[in-house]
Amino acid sequence: MTRRVVVTGLGAVCGLGLDWQTMWEGLCEGRSAIRAWQLPGIEDFPVRYAAPVDDEAFALRHGVDDGLDRPMERRMRFGLAAAGQALADAGLDTAAGAGRPVGRVGTAVGSGVPERDPYELLAAFGEDGRPSWQALYARRAELDRAGGLFCTNDALATGIAARHRLRGPALNFSTACAGATHAIGHGFRMIRRGEVDAMLVGGADSVLNLPTMTGLHLLGAPSTSELFGDRLCRAFDRDRSGLVAAEGAAMLVLESEESARRRGAEIYAEVAGFGSSLDAYQVTAPHPEGKGAALAMSRALADGAVEPDEVDSVNAHGTSTPLNDPIETRAIKDVFAGGGRYRKLAVTANKTMLGHLIAAAGAPELIATVLSVRDGIVPPTLNLENPDPACDLDYVPDKARHQEVSVAVSNSFGFGGLNASLVVRGYEH
Amino acid sequence: MSTDIPTTNPSDDAIVVTGIGAVLPTGRGPQALWSAWREAQPALSPYRDPYVRTRKITHFGHVPDELQQQSRESVPHKLRKFGTPFTFNAVLAAQDAMDAAGEGWQSIPEERRGLYVAQDDSTELSAAAFHKALDKARSDPSAQAGVDLQRLVAEAFGNAATFNPFTVIRALNNNTLALISIAQRFRGDCAAFVQDAGAALGALQRAAFTLRQGLCDTALVVGAGSFNEPLKLAAQYRAGHLSAGGRGGAALRSFDAERDGTVLAEGAVALVLERAGDAARRGARPLVEILGAALRPAVDSGIGPSTLAEGPRGLLAAHGLTPDTLGAVLADGKGTVHHDAAEAELLRALLKDSGVPVASLRPVTGTLGAAGPLAELALAPALFEADELPPIAHLRTPPDDGTDFVMGTPRKRRIDSVLSLHSTFNGFAGAALVQRPHTP
Numbered sequence: 117m118t119r120r121v122v123v124t125g126l127g128a129v130c131g132l133g134l135d136w137q138t139m140w141e142g143l144c145e146g147r148s149a150i151r152a153w154q155l156p157g158i159e160d161f162p163v164r165y166a167a168p169v170d171d172e173a174f175a176l177r178h179g180v181d182d183g184l185d186r187p188m189e190r191r192m193r194f195g196l197a198a199a200g201q202a203l204a205d206a207g208l209d210t211a212a213g214a215g216r217p218v219g220r221v222g223t224a225v226g227s228g229v230p231e232r233d234p235y236e237l238l239a240a241f242g243e244d245g246r247p248s249w250q251a252l253y254a255r256r257a258e259l260d261r262a263g264g265l266f267c268t269n270d271a272l273a274t275g276i277a278a279r280h281r282l283r284g285p286a287l288n289f290s291t292a293c294a295g296a297t298h299a300i301g302h303g304f305r306m307i308r309r310g311e312v313d314a315m316l317v318g319g320a321d322s323v324l325n326l327p328t329m330t331g332l333h334l335l336g337a338p339s340t341s342e343l344f345g346d347r348l349c350r351a352f353d354r355d356r357s358g359l360v361a362a363e364g365a366a367m368l369v370l371e372s373e374e375s376a377r378r379r380g381a382e383i384y385a386e387v388a389g390f391g392s393s394l395d396a397y398q399v400t401a402p403h404p405e406g407k408g409a410a411l412a413m414s415r416a417l418a419d420g421a422v423e424p425d426e427v428d429s430v431n432a433h434g435t436s437t438p439l440n441d442p443i444e445t446r447a448i449k450d451v452f453a454g455g456g457r458y459r460k461l462a463v464t465a466n467k468t469m470l471g472h473l474i475a476a477a478g479a480p481e482l483i484a485t486v487l488s489v490r491d492g493i494v495p496p497t498l499n500l501e502n503p504d505p506a507c508d509l510d511y512v513p514d515k516a517r518h519q520e521v522s523v524a525v526s527n528s529f530g531f532g533g534l535n536a537s538l539v540v541r542g543y544e545h
Numbered sequence: 546m547s548t549d550i551p552t553t554n555p556s557d558d559a560i561v562v563t564g565i566g567a568v569l570p571t572g573r574g575p576q577a578l579w580s581a582w583r584e585a586q587p588a589l590s591p592y593r594d595p596y597v598r599t600r601k602i603t604h605f606g607h608v609p610d611e612l613q614q615q616s617r618e619s620v621p622h623k624l625r626k627f628g629t630p631f632t633f634n635a636v637l638a639a640q641d642a643m644d645a646a647g648e649g650w651q652s653i654p655e656e657r658r659g660l661y662v663a664q665d666d667s668t669e670l671s672a673a674a675f676h677k678a679l680d681k682a683r684s685d686p687s688a689q690a691g692v693d694l695q696r697l698v699a700e701a702f703g704n705a706a707t708f709n710p711f712t713v714i715r716a717l718n719n720n721t722l723a724l725i726s727i728a729q730r731f732r733g734d735c736a737a738f739v740q741d742a743g744a745a746l747g748a749l750q751r752a753a754f755t756l757r758q759g760l761c762d763t764a765l766v767v768g769a770g771s772f773n774e775p776l777k778l779a780a781q782y783r784a785g786h787l788s789a790g791g792r793g794g795a796a797l798r799s800f801d802a803e804r805d806g807t808v809l810a811e812g813a814v815a816l817v818l819e820r821a822g823d824a825a826r827r828g829a830r831p832l833v834e835i836l837g838a839a840l841r842p843a844v845d846s847g848i849g850p851s852t853l854a855e856g857p858r859g860l861l862a863a864h865g866l867t868p869d870t871l872g873a874v875l876a877d878g879k880g881t882v883h884h885d886a887a888e889a890e891l892l893r894a895l896l897k898d899s900g901v902p903v904a905s906l907r908p909v910t911g912t913l914g915a916a917g918p919l920a921e922l923a924l925a926p927a928l929f930e931a932d933e934l935p936p937i938a939h940l941r942t943p944p945d946d947g948t949d950f951v952m953g954t955p956r957k958r959r960i961d962s963v964l965s966l967h968s969t970f971n972g973f974a975g976a977a978l979v980q981r982p983h984t985p
Contacts, residue, residue, distance in 0.1 A: 223842070229667065229716045269666045269718055270740035274972045277842035286842045286973065287747045290664070290718035290739040298736055302751055309754065331713025394660060394726040394735050399627045399714055408732065411656060415734075415760075531714060532723025534735060 121307045121388075122543055123486050124314075124381040125206025125369030127198035130470055130480055131167035131362055134177050135201060139366075139470075139480060140487050143495040144516045148469045150346045150360050155326055162340045163333055165348045166324055167362035167471025169194060189231045191476075192275055194365035195320030199276045202316060206369035207381055209280070222284030222312045224303035225367075226295025226319035227272045228475035229328060272320055284312045290475070292530030293433075294392075295319055296366070297478030301390030301536055303370055313375040319476030320365030329361065335400065337437065349472075350499040351434035351465035352441045352507035359435045362471025366479035368486070377545070385486045388523070388539045389420025395533025401439055402529060406447030409433075412535035413451045413525060420539040422523055424452045427461065427539075429494050429524040431485045432511075434465025435472060442506035444527065449509070462517060463509045464488075468498035478528035478536065485526040485540050492520050557822025560753045561831035561982050564646030564817035565923045566638035568616055570606035570810055570910055574641065578920060579927040582909050583955065585938040587794040589808045589911050594773065602778050603790025606810025606911030608634060616813075621728055627714050628724050631665070634813035635721045635769035636728050642765065642815035643729060649827035650763065650817065659761035660731040661752040662722040663744030663915040665770020666777065667715065721769050733761045738915075741969035742877070744768065745918040746840040746977055752818050753835055764818040768916035771811030781809060786881050786970065795939045797912075799878025799905040800885050800950055802942035807879040810911030814919035821982070831982035832926040836864045836962075838918075840975035843968065850890040857895055857964060857976040864978060868899035872960035873934045875921045877967050878905030879912050884968060889944045891966070891974075896948060902958065904951045908938035918977055921965040928960045929981045 128135060131149025132142035142149070153166035169190075174197070178184045182200070184193050203209045208221065273288040285306065289299040296319025303315035323329060332338050339348050339358030350356040376383055393415065395408035402409065417424060433444055452458035466481045473480060488494055493516050500513040523541040530536075567574055570588035571581040581588055592605040608616070608630075616633040617625065619640055628636075643650055714720065719737040726735070734755050738744035745768040752764035772778060781787055788796040788806035798804040824831055839856040861867060874896065877888055892903060906921060913920055928934065933955040937943075943950040962980040 229713070229718070270743070270969075270971050270973070273740065274842055278972070283841060285750075285840055286740075286743075287840070288738060288740040288744070289736060291722065291735070291737045292717050292719050295719075302736060305754065305758075309758075328713065328716075331716060335711065335713055392734050392736070393656070394722075394732050396655060396726045396730050396732045399624070399723050399727065400711075411732070530719065531717060532719050533726060534719065534722065534737075 119308050119310060120373040120386060121304050121370050122373050122376050122386050123368055123384040124371045124376045125202040125208065126384065126483050127201030127205060128366040128480055128483060129169060129194040129198045130364030130366070130473065131169060132470060134174060136483055140484065143466060143469055143484055144493050146469070146496045146498060146515060148346060148498055149362065150349055150471050152346065155329065163329060163338045164340070164342060165346060165360050167360060168324055169364050190322035190363060191227055191231065191320040191365065192272055194322065194363065195225065195272045196275060196279060198318065198320065198365035198367040199280060199316055202367040202369050203280055206371070207379065208314065208369060220284050220313040221282045222303070222306065222315045223273050223277045223282050223286040224289065224299040224315055224317045225273050225276065226289040226291065226299040226475045227269060228295065228321040228323065230269055231322060231325050276316065282316060291534045292532060293474055293477055294528040294530035294534045294536040295475035297482070297526070297528035297536040297538060298392060300368065300478065300482060301392060301538060304387050304390050307370055307372050314369060314371040316367055317370055318365065318367035318479035321474045321476040322363035323361050323474050324363050332361065339436070344499065347499045349436045349468045351432070351436045351468050351497055352445070352504060352511050353500050354502040354504045356436040356438065356441060358437055359472040362473045364473050364480070365476055366483050368479065368483060383543045385489045385540050386543045388422060388541045389416040390538055391415025391419055392536045395535065397533050399532055402443050402533065404443065406443040406450065408533055408535045409444055409447035409527065409529055410450045412537040413447065413527065416525065416537035416539045422539055422541070424454055425457045427452065427457070427523045427525055428521045429462040429464065429488060431481050431524060431526040432463050432465050433527045433529045434467055434497065436467065440529065442504060445507045445509055458509060461509060462494040462512050462519065464495050464512050465497040466495060478526065482526050482538060485524045489521045489524055489540050489542050493518055494521060557820060558757060559821040560756050560818055560835045561821045561824055562816045562833040562835065562922070563819050563824050563829040563831060564642040564650070565832065566641030566645065566815040567920065567923050568608060568612060568634040568638045569812035569814070569920065570608055572609065573612055573615070575923040575927065579924055582906055582924065583935045585936065587797070587909050587938060589794045589796060594775070601782055602787060604794065604796050604808045605773060606808060606812070606913070608811055620724065624724055624728060626711050628720060629715050631769055631771040631811055631813065632721045632724050635767050635815070636724055638769070638813040638815040639725045639729055639765060639767055642817045646817040647827070647829045649829060653763050655730045655732040657733055657762040658731045659734040659752060659755050659764040660722060660726055661735065661748035661764060661766045662725070662737040663748040663768040664718050664721045664737060664739055665741070665772070665914040666739060667718055667720065721767060725767060731765065740973055741914055741971055742917040742967040743840050743969045743973035743975050744915045746838040746967065746975040749835065749977060750838040750840065756818060756820055762823060765815060766818060766919065767813065767815040768919040769813035770914040770916060772809035772914060773811055778809065788880065797880040797908045798939045799880050799907050799937050800889060800943050801940050804880045804882060804885060807881050808911040810913050812913055812916045814916045814923050816919055816922060833922060833979045834982040836978040836980055838975065838977040840973060843972050843974040850894040853891050853974050854895040856974065857966065860976055860978045861964065866962060868896045868901050871901045871964055872962045873928060874901055874903040875963060875965040876903050876905045878907045878937065880907060888966065888968060889946060889948065892948045893946050898947055900949055902934050902949045902951045902956045904934050905937045918965060918967050922977060922979055925963050925979050928963060932959055933957050934960065
């Protein structure tokens with residue numbers, strides 16, 4: 117059984133806003149969520165900019181009624197909020213007590229590493245400075261039960277399924293920065309093959325804590341430059357110097373066309389294809405010729421029976437790192453070489469406005485891709501002031517472009533050489 | 546509940562296992578696992594860790610030191626800084642599985658090799674790494690613990706000389722996927738899952754899907770992990786999951802009235818999957834046919850044993866099987882009071898009075914996490930060959946509810962199909978169904 121898969125629900129929580137409408141408005145207006153930022157209590161941490169979620173606004177919006185004020189990891193809080201939005205948007209909201217359980221709706225989400233609190237780590241040390249279980253046990257009252265110590269990495273999938281009574285299959289992906297895109301892609305396959313009627317898919321992540329940010333910093337991933345202020349994320353620009361970390365979540369409801377039409381649901385767009393690949397090259401660097409990235413895009417197009425010359429836009433991974441951007445450019449040129457199609461592509465890097473949501477990154481970018489197709493708007497790539505000669509595509513600099521987008525591709529690549537691409541096209545019955 | 550579409554009898558499209566690798570507390574390879582199980586020899590040993598002292602956690606399923614060293618040596622030198630001991634186990638298990646799949650396997654193009662990994666929660670940032678960094682920072686007289694704790698931690702973390710700069714890579718849960726893809730040349734479709742034992746079922750399900758859809762020509766499914774991280778162990782202890790350890794290596798007593806908790810463990814298992822037709826064409830021997838896997842959340846308060854039984858029951862029905870015609874059931878049997886009680890209810894609801902025998906591997910291996918379901922599948926060829934089901938080690942007083950738990954001596958019977966059941970600490974329940982492969 118092969119079925120068409122459509123998007124019927126959207127939800128987002130990110131630095132640009134606390135719902136998908138605000139996020140999309142911000143992207144179209146070229147607003148950036150990146151701002152001066154520091155780790156609480158550390159004034160000279162070398163990473164100075166990030167795209168955090170506005171905690172105060174989040175608390176005001178959700179209050180205490182949603183139960184999102186309980187102690188929990190930040191990624192869980194954002195993920196639950198985005199999931200609730202997406203299900204409500206699709207007319208499938210089944211939060212406890214709100215309706216009957218939905219039988220054939222599954223969950224597939226991507227998330228990163230647990231948010232470990234240094235104080236919890238410290239609690240495990242005895243007076244002699246060695247890890248001691250006795251010391252930890254003695255201080256157990258000081259530990260946050262919702263913190264990383266007690267959170268397994270699959271808590272997001274479990275939490276969403278439990279809160280919304282989703283009784284279909286639940287999968288928790290962990291493929292670094294391609295995590296959400298892998299989750300969405302495999303959810304898409306499950307619907308297309310008839311395993312389920314609908315899937316809640318997406319990702320949630322927050323790396324804005326000391327252990328993870330330090331780990332990323334030691335790896336050289338985030339930019340520490342202060343030359344451009346909050347215009348630091350400069351995808352495809354000659355002066356790009358690293359990613360700008362962000363936090364948040366985005367979720368989509370994918371549904372079989374048959375189910376969506378039967379329910380009379382609003383259909384935003386169709387997910388037509390998914391492709392993934394491995395570089396098998398290096399852990400911390402992409403293949404220099406972009407072979408893995410090109411393979412993922414080619415597979416996604418073939419999966420959707422889409423010819424490269426049908427594609428109008430690419431939502432690039434576009435991390436603003438020295439390695440990714442020219443290599444992704446090369447991969448796009450390889451895949452869309454026929455007839456010089458790459459010259460006609462509108463390529464956009466949402467991370468210049470959203471920052472890099474790491475494991476969740478592919479989800480808000482897919483939402484932007486879906487809305488691009490629906491509304492005929494390609495959001496801009498900000499801060500592209502000195503284009504890198506090795507990055508010579510049309511990146512839609514500075515201002516959003518109104519143009520018809522029939523088919524678009526969304527890319528996500530991750531540490532370890534993981535590549536994933538999705539193909540979206542306008543829905544026509 | 547998701548189930549795989551039935552494959553009608555002997556078919557080129559049936560998904561078969563042609564190679565198995567295992568790095569477990571019982572040793573290297575499926576034969577060592579089978580021997581330990583058959584002889585009811587637990588591989589659970591006193592807990593040891595160079596950085597941790599504890600009297601609360603007494604036993605653990607450690608991979609033997611010499612085998613751990615073999616695992617390390619199986620990883621190319623340039624990749625070792627990115628991995629952890631348990632990802633090294635995964636690389637060795639993968640290599641062994643590929644070797645077992647035969648020489649012809651190597652001719653499959655790299656782009657057509659799919660890789661599906663189930664990994665436990667990372668053991669990084671480990672308390673050991675943190676200790677090392679903190680110790681170094683404390684030697685700096687300008688920083689004083691308790692006065693400026695956050696500062697002290699920042700200095701400890703921010704210093705590449707004391708803190709492994711690849712920590713974040715080692716902490717990523719796709720670490721195993723990355724290392725195996727690079728070490729063993731996999732460039733095809735992929736996925737990595739983290740959800741305790743459920744991750745292996747997800748990986749198995751997606752691997753079978755991609756093979757059936759022709760998206761790859763071989764799929765390596767790997768489950769790997771370790772619970773040996775002090776903070777994780779402490780969390781499990783606090784949750785009341787761990788045995789007090791009064792019975793030494795026999796501490797884990799699945800389904801026994803005197804059970805008092807599980808014993809956590811570590812290890813890796815890898816399976817090479819292919820379409821039966823492809824395997825036959827290259828002369829590979831099919832060891833097991835994968836019929837399907839199912840995984841669902843079980844945290845909803847409205848879900849009871851009869852609801853949970855729908856998944857495995859659907860899996861059986863999709864393949865024309867019933868509990869009466871099933872060869873054997875391998876239960877999870879973690880040994881905790883609550884998990885086993887819930888599983889016994891599920892078994893009762895699922896099997897009723899079918900008479901199918903139920904066994905468990907857990908008293909021998911401990912609770913393996915992501916590798917657990919694949920360990921059961923790794924034993925299926927031995928079950929088919931021996932036509933006997935080993936007993937549940939140390940089981941003296943099983944639940945008196947009609948379920949046929951195998952005790953004392955192996956049960957001789959024809960075994961053509963095996964259903965394995967799994968639950969996770971975080972609220973997932975699942976099953977896998979395999980059968981004796983059809984041979985030409």
